[in-house]
Amino acid sequence: MADRLRPYRVLLGSRIRSQTAYRRSFAMDVLGSMSIGVLEFAEVYVIFANVDVLGELDFAAAALLFAVANIAFSLADLVIGHIDAIPTYLREGTLDAFLLRPLPVLAQLVTSDISLRRLGRTAIGGAVLAVALPLNEIAWSPAKVLLLVTAIVAGAAIFAALFVCAAAIQFWLVEGSEFANSFTYGGSYAAEYPASVFALPVRILFAFVVPAAFVAYLPTLALLDIPGPPGLPSWLGWCGPLMAVAIWAVALLGWRAGLRHYTGAGS
Amino acid sequence: MTTAVPAINRAAGAGRRTREILEGRPLDGPIIDMRDLRRDFTVRSPARRLRRSKRTVHAVDGLTFAMPTGSAIGYIGANGAGKSTTIKMITGILVPSSGAVRTCGLDPIHHRRQLARRIGVVFGQRTQLWWDLPLRESFRTLAAIHRLPEATWLKRRDELVDRLDLGTFVDTPVRQLSLGQRIRGEIAAALLHSPPLLILDEPTIGLDVLSKERLRLFLTEQRDLHGTSLLLTTHDMDDVQRLTERVIVVDHGRMVYDGDLPGLVGRVGAQRMMVLDLVEPSAPLSDVPDAELVGVEAEGLRQRLSFSPEQTTAAAVLAAVGERTEVRDLSIEEPDIEDVVRRLYLSTTPPRDAGT
Numbered sequence: 261m262a263d264r265l266r267p268y269r270v271l272l273g274s275r276i277r278s279q280t281a282y283r284r285s286f287a288m289d290v291l292g293s294m295s296i297g298v299l300e301f302a303e304v305y306v307i308f309a310n311v312d313v314l315g316e317l318d319f320a321a322a323a324l325l326f327a328v329a330n331i332a333f334s335l336a337d338l339v340i341g342h343i344d345a346i347p348t349y350l351r352e353g354t355l356d357a358f359l360l361r362p363l364p365v366l367a368q369l370v371t372s373d374i375s376l377r378r379l380g381r382t383a384i385g386g387a388v389l390a391v392a393l394p395l396n397e398i399a400w401s402p403a404k405v406l407l408l409v410t411a412i413v414a415g416a417a418i419f420a421a422l423f424v425c426a427a428a429i430q431f432w433l434v435e436g437s438e439f440a441n442s443f444t445y446g447g448s449y450a451a452e453y454p455a456s457v458f459a460l461p462v463r464i465l466f467a468f469v470v471p472a473a474f475v476a477y478l479p480t481l482a483l484l485d486i487p488g489p490p491g492l493p494s495w496l497g498w499c500g501p502l503m504a505v506a507i508w509a510v511a512l513l514g515w516r517a518g519l520r521h522y523t524g525a526g527s
Numbered sequence: 528m529t530t531a532v533p534a535i536n537r538a539a540g541a542g543r544r545t546r547e548i549l550e551g552r553p554l555d556g557p558i559i560d561m562r563d564l565r566r567d568f569t570v571r572s573p574a575r576r577l578r579r580s581k582r583t584v585h586a587v588d589g590l591t592f593a594m595p596t597g598s599a600i601g602y603i604g605a606n607g608a609g610k611s612t613t614i615k616m617i618t619g620i621l622v623p624s625s626g627a628v629r630t631c632g633l634d635p636i637h638h639r640r641q642l643a644r645r646i647g648v649v650f651g652q653r654t655q656l657w658w659d660l661p662l663r664e665s666f667r668t669l670a671a672i673h674r675l676p677e678a679t680w681l682k683r684r685d686e687l688v689d690r691l692d693l694g695t696f697v698d699t700p701v702r703q704l705s706l707g708q709r710i711r712g713e714i715a716a717a718l719l720h721s722p723p724l725l726i727l728d729e730p731t732i733g734l735d736v737l738s739k740e741r742l743r744l745f746l747t748e749q750r751d752l753h754g755t756s757l758l759l760t761t762h763d764m765d766d767v768q769r770l771t772e773r774v775i776v777v778d779h780g781r782m783v784y785d786g787d788l789p790g791l792v793g794r795v796g797a798q799r800m801m802v803l804d805l806v807e808p809s810a811p812l813s814d815v816p817d818a819e820l821v822g823v824e825a826e827g828l829r830q831r832l833s834f835s836p837e838q839t840t841a842a843a844v845l846a847a848v849g850e851r852t853e854v855r856d857l858s859i860e861e862p863d864i865e866d867v868v869r870r871l872y873l874s875t876t877p878p879r880d881a882g883t
């Protein structure tokens with residue numbers, strides 16, 4: 261097993277070394293990512309300065325929800341977030357290079373980069389979690405500890421799978437003559453083509469809409485023993501891992517179809 | 528395997544050197560074998576908002592040939608002729624629309640990962656290296672990717688660094704390398720796992736004369752040492768002459784010539800182009816013996832004469848021009864691939880409209 265994973269360890273190792281090589285700019289990047297986390301938390305704070313309770317949650321519970329969602333998202337973003345730059349990978353021929361190596365393409369893509377600067381956001385999420393946990397009245401038990409951990413881990417897995425889905429969809433979106441030309445004539449189009457056109461809406465959708473329900477909201481309700489709103493019983497908060505497995509299955513199928521679309525094998 | 532012999536015998540001009548390969552080496556079966564290979568692309572042009580026109584491009588349009596193990600083929604054609612698309616199908620990047628191809632005896636799509644261990648591929652206009660890593664790190668990473676044992680790859684790396692003269696820049700990040708240095712690095716990276724088949728797509732494009740020469744020497748040496756098969760696309764006829772014993776010319780995805788270089792030259796003539804810059808605008812030099820006027824620019828200030836070295840010499844042509852007008856400067860150009868393909872057509876179909 262360790263031997264099978266060695267290529268990926270070496271790949272990731274070289275990424276990490278090249279990112280941390282310039283310490284000062286790396287530190288700036290981390291600070292930048294922390295400030296995004298702070299800004300987002302400020303929004304939550306502003307909302308609860310005006311209302312006391314929102315969706316069964318008071319400010320302390322909302323902070324908990326924020327922390328769980330943010331840690332999960334930033335971990336997924338850290339490991340796999342670069343995958344939404346698939347148009348760039350296609351344009352620059354990186355994907356072709358992957359196809360010429362004796363490893364699965366998705367595994368190469370995932371290990372082709374790691375955005376350590378996003379640890380800044382994870383750190384903010386961690387800090388908010390540390391403050392929010394004692395503010396809430398939680399009837400702690402071993403099951404609740406497990407729930408918190410699985411909520412974060414499964415949440416990260418769900419976000420990661422969603423990133424893969426988004427990347428797969430882009431195989432169909434980036435088409436047309438512009439794309440074909442860039443294949444044949446190399447870099448001349450690189451500068452004109454907006455990087456990751458689809459990234460922003462996709463990110464917003466994934467960061468706020470989908471997770472709000474499944475990744476953090478329901479586990480938070482379960483943690484606090486609050487009955488959920490009609491149609492969303494709080495025991496669903498325990499179903500994160502199931503959800504993650506299901507979304508990953510969809511993501512892998514989608515990825516396979518996308519790659520087959522790219523090589524022209526079908527669909 | 529069965530198609531190999533007919534495919535080569537059919538070759539126009541029946542390459543002498545190609546036959547020697549067939550007879551001189553035990554046939555392991557062809558290292559590349561393709562039958563009626565085709566690949567279409569649908570291109571949507573967003574030219575007008577309302578009507579998006581769809582167009583099908585037959586990038587590769589029914590190619591059949593076999594490449595014997597150990598041989599070297601120059602695969603040439605104009606821009607957009609379908610060379611890169613062919614290579615992408617040979618290597619498993621693209622799936623053929625129809626037809627079949629086997630590389631190293633494998634189906635490139637279904638056995639992509641096994642095949643990747645047996646071929647080395649370089650696209651001259653693309654990098655497969657890591658921009659931010661020095662070559663030394665790239666080699667280490669590639670060795671891990673190919674799971675090469677420490678004992679073998681370190682030796683191989685040292686050989687490549689030595690023979691390709693990478694020593695002075697193996698610790699420089701790739702993005703800071705010159706084009707010539709980068710291409711040498713790419714080729715070393717493609718050969719680190721000692722593949723029996725090396726595929727180079729326009730490796731010499733943009734290289735200076737010295738870098739080209741060094742690369743040719745290296746490739747010749749590697750083929751002598753390791754018997755590496757070589758498929759090479761290029762725009763440089765010298766590459767073809769120095770590195771390959773068989774030439775395949777494609778045009779619009781179809782094979783228009785398969786044979787040796789002397790055979791190709793026999794068909795199209797080894798024309799050279801003399802570009803003359805004259806002191807003052809002169810009448811068209813259409814009456815120079817053994818030379819054909821092919822272009823007049825700037826009201827006769829620059830004129831192009833094409834001649835065949837078998838019939839005359841550059842000196843004789845220049846002397847004849849000197850009798851007519853005064854020459855300020857001149858250069859002599861090799862025929863380019865576009866010109867060769869055009870002449871191939873002229874040699875097969877009688878010219879109907881002059882001046883094309």
Ligand SMILES: Nc1ncnc2c1ncn2[C@@H]1O[C@H](COP(=O)(O)OP(=O)(O)O)[C@@H](O)[C@H]1O
Pocket residue numbers: 439440441443444568569570584585586604605606607608609610611612613
């Ligand atoms: N991914 C693609 N999508 C659409 N058309 C393509 C694509 N790749 C190549 N083509 C078209 O196929 C033809 C052959 O291209 P290519 O194989 O790159 O030619 P060459 O390498 O001989 O210059 C060209 O007309 C090119 O525009």
Ligand SMILES: [Mg+2]
Pocket residue numbers: 610611612728
């Ligand atoms: Mg090409």
